[in-house]
Each structure stands twice: as C-alpha cells, then as structure tokens.
Amino acid sequence: MKTLVWVEHDNASVKDATLAVVTAASKLGEVHLLVAGSGCRAVADEAAKIAGVGKVHLADNAAYEHGLAENVAPLVAELMGHHDAFVVPATTTGKNIAPRVAALLDVMQISDILSVEGDKTFTRPIYAGNAIATVESSDAKLVITVRGTAFAKAEPTGGSGVVEDVSGAGDAGLSSFVGAELAKSERPELTSAKIIVSGGRALKDGETFEQIIMPLADKLGAAVGASRAAVDAGYVPNDYQVGQTGKIVAPEVYIAVGISGAIQHLAGMKDSKTIIAINKDEDAPIFQVADIGLVADLFTAVPDLTGKL
Amino acid sequence: MKILVPVKRVIDYNVKPRVKADGTGVDLANVKMSMNPFDEIAVEEAIRLKEAGKAEEIIAISVGPTKAQETLRTALAMGADRAILVETDAEVEPLAVAKILKAIVAEENPGLVILGKQAIDDDSNQTGQMLAALLGRPQGTFASKVEIDGDSVAVTREVDGGLETVKLSLPAIVTTDLRLNEPRYASLPNIMKAKKKQLDVKSPADYGVDITPRLKTLKVSEPPVRSAGIKVADVDALVAKLKEMGVA
Ligand SMILES: Cc1cc2nc3c(=O)[nH]c(=O)nc-3n(C[C@H](O)[C@H](O)[C@H](O)COP(=O)(O)OP(=O)(O)OC[C@H]3O[C@@H](n4cnc5c(N)ncnc54)[C@H](O)[C@@H]3O)c2cc1C
Numbered sequence: 001m002k003t004l005v006w007v008e009h010d011n012a013s014v015k016d017a018t019l020a021v022v023t024a025a026s027k028l029g030e031v032h033l034l035v036a037g038s039g040c041r042a043v044a045d046e047a048a049k050i051a052g053v054g055k056v057h058l059a060d061n062a063a064y065e066h067g068l069a070e071n072v073a074p075l076v077a078e079l080m081g082h083h084d085a086f087v088v089p090a091t092t093t094g095k096n097i098a099p100r101v102a103a104l105l106d107v108m109q110i111s112d113i114l115s116v117e118g119d120k121t122f123t124r125p126i127y128a129g130n131a132i133a134t135v136e137s138s139d140a141k142l143v144i145t146v147r148g149t150a151f152a153k154a155e156p157t158g159g160s161g162v163v164e165d166v167s168g169a170g171d172a173g174l175s176s177f178v179g180a181e182l183a184k185s186e187r188p189e190l191t192s193a194k195i196i197v198s199g200g201r202a203l204k205d206g207e208t209f210e211q212i213i214m215p216l217a218d219k220l221g222a223a224v225g226a227s228r229a230a231v232d233a234g235y236v237p238n239d240y241q242v243g244q245t246g247k248i249v250a251p252e253v254y255i256a257v258g259i260s261g262a263i264q265h266l267a268g269m270k271d272s273k274t275i276i277a278i279n280k281d282e283d284a285p286i287f288q289v290a291d292i293g294l295v296a297d298l299f300t301a302v303p304d305l306t307g308k309l
Numbered sequence: 310m311k312i313l314v315p316v317k318r319v320i321d322y323n324v325k326p327r328v329k330a331d332g333t334g335v336d337l338a339n340v341k342m343s344m345n346p347f348d349e350i351a352v353e354e355a356i357r358l359k360e361a362g363k364a365e366e367i368i369a370i371s372v373g374p375t376k377a378q379e380t381l382r383t384a385l386a387m388g389a390d391r392a393i394l395v396e397t398d399a400e401v402e403p404l405a406v407a408k409i410l411k412a413i414v415a416e417e418n419p420g421l422v423i424l425g426k427q428a429i430d431d432d433s434n435q436t437g438q439m440l441a442a443l444l445g446r447p448q449g450t451f452a453s454k455v456e457i458d459g460d461s462v463a464v465t466r467e468v469d470g471g472l473e474t475v476k477l478s479l480p481a482i483v484t485t486d487l488r489l490n491e492p493r494y495a496s497l498p499n500i501m502k503a504k505k506k507q508l509d510v511k512s513p514a515d516y517g518v519d520i521t522p523r524l525k526t527l528k529v530s531e532p533p534v535r536s537a538g539i540k541v542a543d544v545d546a547l548v549a550k551l552k553e554m555g556v557a
Contacts, residue, residue, distance in 0.1 A: 177476075
C-alpha cells in the first residue's frame with residue numbers, strides 16, 4: 001500500500017505531530033509525504049530526513065500558505081489518484097482538511113485511530129473514549145486521522161526521501177486567510193510536553209490562574225493546560241483546553257489542579273503515565289484516575305508545593 | 310437568507326456511556342438522550358443571526374429515528390422556524406448524512422449551513438467538512454465567531470495554536486466550537502408553540518441517498534481502566550513522591 005502523509009508545518013519547519021503519523025502510516029505500507037505551503041522548500045528538505053519516508057511531494061504555492069481546506073483538498077484528492085491512504089494528524093489542521101478530501105474521494109473517513117489492526121482495520125475511540133471501536137473499511141481508498149499520543153514518534157533524521165515538486169490548481173477562490181492570533185509562549189507545547197500542569201474552574205480568574213499555576217509549571221518545566229470551564233470563563237485562551245473536544249495529551253506527568261474530572265476532561269488526559277490531582281473535594285471523580293491524590297485547598301497547597309520543589 | 314441547522318440526537322453529555330456486554334456497541338436503552346451540545350450552539354447561532362436581521366428562516370434537520378422528532382422540537386422551541394426529519398433507524402455515517410444534507414441544500418438554497426463540529430457519540434468531526442466538499446462551498450470549522458458582511462462571512466476559528474480568521478464567500482458551511490455562544494433554554498410558551506410548527510418527515514430514499522455503511526464495526530470494547538492510586542497526606546509527601554519519580 002502507498003500512503004500519503006500530511007506534513008504539519010508552519011512553512012518554516014516540520015511540526016512534531018507529523019512524526020507519529022509517519023509511524024502509523026508505516027504500518028500500512030510505503031510512506032510518501034505531502035508538504036503543501038508557501039516558501040516551504042526547507043520544510044520538504046527537513047521532512048525528507050524523517051526515518052522511513054520515500055517520496056516527498058512539495059506543493060509550493062501562495063494558495064497553500066495557510067492550509068485552507070478549499071485549496072488544499074483538491075490537490076490531495078488529485079495525488080490520491082496514485083496513493084491508497086491519506087494519513088493525517090488529528091490536529092485542527094488535519095481535522096479541517098481530511099474530511100473534505102474524503103468526501104471528494106467518496107470515502108468514509110476513519111477518525112482519530114489508536115492502532116492499525118490490519119490493512120483496513122483500525123481501532124478508534126468513541127463516546128469520549130469511554131468505548132473503543134474496531135472498524136473495518138470497505139472503501140477502495142482510506143482517509144485516516146491519527147491520534148498522536150497513540151503512536152511512537154518516527155525518528156526525525158536518518159531518512160533519505162526524495163523531494164519532488166507537484167503543482168495543484170491553487171486558489172479555489174472560495175476563501176481567504178484574514179489573520180491569526182497565535183499564542184506565544186516560552187513553555188513547552190501541550191501535545192508534546194513531558195509534564196503538564198492544568199488548572200480548572202477553581203482558579204477563580206485569569207490573574208489567579210497566572211499566580212498559582214504558572215510558577216509551578218515553570219518550576220517543573222511544564223506546559224500549561226486547562227479544563228473547559230477555565231477556558232470558557234476566560235482564565236486562559238482556547239488552545240489550553242484539554243479534553244474530548246480540545247487537545248488530547250499523554251505526558252509522563254499530568255497535574256490536575258482544581259479540576260473535578262468530568263468525562264470530557266478525562267477523555268483528553270487519561271492516557272498520561274502518572275496523574276496527580278489536587279482537589280479539596282475527596283470525592284472528586286478525578287481521584288478515580290489519579291495515581292497520586294492530594295486532598296487540599298489549592299490556594300495554599302500549590303504555592304507551598306512550588307516553594308518546596 | 311435561510312439557515313440550515315442539522316441536529317443529532319445523542320446520549321446526554323452527563324451520562325457515562327457503558328459498553329454492552331456482547332461488545333456490539335454502547336448501551337443506549339433507558340439512557341437519557343439530548344441534542345448534541347455542539348448542535349445546540351449551532352441552533353443558537355442561527356437564531357442570533359436571525360435576531361440580528363441577517364437571516365429570515367431557520368430550518369432544523371435531523372437524520373435519525375422517530376424519536377429524533379424530540380430533538381427537532383427542541384430546536385423549534387429554541388427558535389427554529391420549521392424542521393425536517395429524515396427518518397431511519399439505521400446508523401448513518403457522516404458521509405451519508407452529508408449527501409442527504411446536500412440534497413436538502415439543493416431544495417432550500419440556504420446561505421449558511423451551521424453544524425456542530427462533532428457529535429459526542431461517534432466523535433467523528435466530519436459532516437460539515439464533507440458537506441462543504443460535496444457542495445464545492447467554503448468551510449469555516451471550529452468557529453468561535455461568525456460575522457456576516459454582505460456576500461461573505463468572516464469566521465474566527467479555534468485552532469491548536471490559538472485563533473485564526475478566514476473569510477468565506479457565501480453560501481458557506483460553518484461548524485461550531487464551544488466558545489461561539491451559550492445556547493438559550495427554551496421557555497415554556499415557546500415549547501408549546503413549537504408543537505405547532507411544521508415538521509416534515511422524509512426518508513433517505515426520498516433524497517436518493519444510499520446510506521449503506523462503509524465502515525463495519527467489528528467490535529466495541531471497554532478502554533483499559535486506570536485504577537485509582539494513593540492519596541498522600543500533605544504537600545511534603547507529594548514533594549517526596551515527585552522526587553522519587555525524578556520529576557523534581
Ligand atoms: C460538548 C461538551 C464538550 C466538552 N469538552 C470538554 C473538554 O474538552 N475538556 C474539558 O475539560 N471539559 C469539557 N467539557 C466540560 C465538562 O463537562 C466539565 O464541565 C468541565 O470539565 C469542568 O471543568 P472543571 O473541572 O474545571 O470545573 P468543575 O467541574 O466546576 O470542578 C472544579 C473543581 O475544583 C475543586 N475546587 C474548588 N475550589 C477548590 C480549592 N480551593 N482547592 C482545591 N480544589 C478546589 C472542586 O472540588 C471541583 O472538583 C465539555 C462539555 C460539553 C457539554
């Protein structure tokens with residue numbers, strides 16, 4: 001089988017999310033990559049070094065700069081004429097593009113796979129990860145999004161892929177990019193961090209969240225996450241949300257502070273290696289999944305902890 | 310313009326799903342069912358656009374069993390004008406739902422179709438994007454803000470790195486994220502009024518769509534369970550544990 005992997009990038013470098021997808025695709029067959037962007041030859045050169053990749057298709061066109069699905073999907077659909085599976089990270093970029101490609105190919109997408117069980121058989125979470133479905137596709141081609149935490153990362157170097165230019169139709173004339181407000185942070189990225197400190201509704205407001213959570217995170221070199229309640233209340237931006245409908249994380253250590261442990265939150269973090277919970281309610285559901293629990297008032301416990309580390 | 314809002318009847322988000330002992334699926338017998346929360350946000354957004362004078366009519370659509378009429382009545386009670394149930398007891402995959410919606414779009418010619426970004430049962434996150442592809446129209450997924458301006462719409466999207474804004478030419482497809490709005494509750498008088506609103510019942514065959522699934526579910530199983538760990542007495546004990554783990 002020949003697979004086509006979507007390379008996630010910012011037109012400057014390959015994003016980590018790509019590496020787990022390469023591993024998933026390699027379980028299906030040959031791994032070819034697609035770098036679609038603008039002024040992104042360096043990305044293609046970098047991607048060609050990922051261990052195990054064959055051809056790297058480079059589509060360099062201003063219309064692909066921001067990954068607009070309207071422009072990119074027809075390009076992918078065309079390349080799928082000679083590939084058997086389109087394999088994409090389950091990031092917001094991947095989730096935006098893949099179903100558009102699937103519909104163009106008249107294929108039912110398989111979302112968020114956790115494992116490859118056979119040429120056409122995969123497992124995937126449903127009901128916020130409270131059930132795992134094993135599904136078999138009957139379509140001639142496959143369109144798959146991959147849960148990054150479920151697959152090991154491919155080695156970013158050691159490969160010797162060959163970059164080949166491709167051209168697509170470019171601008172479909174349906175949409176345009178206006179602007180972005182991207183978070184700038186010195187801290188590690190949520191989805192690749194080894195340690196995450198997450199705060200919930202109990203943190204009261206943005207200032208308190210900052211005062212309590214950030215020093216602990218900085219002491220540990222951790223990324224910062226949040227529950228939906230904390231995001232909705234405006235303590236932190238949307239990209240901090242961990243959960244069924246936010247980011248899926250699986251760090252070595254996940255520290256949940258003032259988070260009750262709703263199923264939607266657990267869906268995003270319960271594959272973490274060690275879960276630590278700090279909550280004043282000893283019956284909070286988060287303690288049912290925590291390896292280490294501390295029943296305490298976070299407003300005294302967390303500063304105390306930060307001071308003692 | 311008209312706005313089409315597809316809504317799905319799903320397990321209530323407060324219910325913890327249980328896998329059936331025979332491994333064929335999740336037990337939905339006697340379980341509370343509700344409108345998919347993202348679809349409530351979609352209905353709310355459509356109503357706000359109508360209230361702002363940007364839309365004239367809101368049509369709620371559901372593809373599902375007879376009981377999905379309840380979900381449509383909820384949408385009507387919130388403020389949708391009429392509803393269409395495409396009735397079937399089969400489980401309909403996003404691709405087939407998108408095909409049915411495409412056929413309805415051809416009849417109704419809406420300026421916007423607003424859908425939830427994902428249903429909390431199958432967690433697919435596909436239908437809106439697929440519909441946009443089948444129609445050859447633009448898509449604004451994971452929306453936290455929707456602003457109509459003449460013949461285009463600006464959609465602010467929740468993306469992994471933060472927020473991004475795209476401009477789409479109308480007609481367009483929008484899928485909702487959590488921060489778009491807070492859906493209203495239907496008032497009792499509106500619930501009563503909703504009972505009299507028009508609700509047409511159709512079938513997938515009426516739209517010429519083959520809903521045969523492309524994916525076969527071989528089995529559904531429980532995820533690995535995490536056992537509860539220990540509780541530590543105080544912060545010092547937690548510090549000791551973290552040091553033991555090599556974290557601090
Ligand atoms: C469609 C949908 C999608 C959703 N998606 C997500 C998602 O992706 N991610 C997500 O997180 N949620 C999601 N939710 C929301 C979820 O259902 C919960 O509402 C949310 O996770 C609760 O956040 P929380 O734990 O911060 O708040 P709460 O449930 O209010 O919990 C606050 C906790 O803080 C504790 N506390 C209070 N004061 C203190 C103190 N002084 N010291 C210590 N502890 C204290 C309390 O005991 C409580 O356990 C979703 C909901 C819906 C309907």
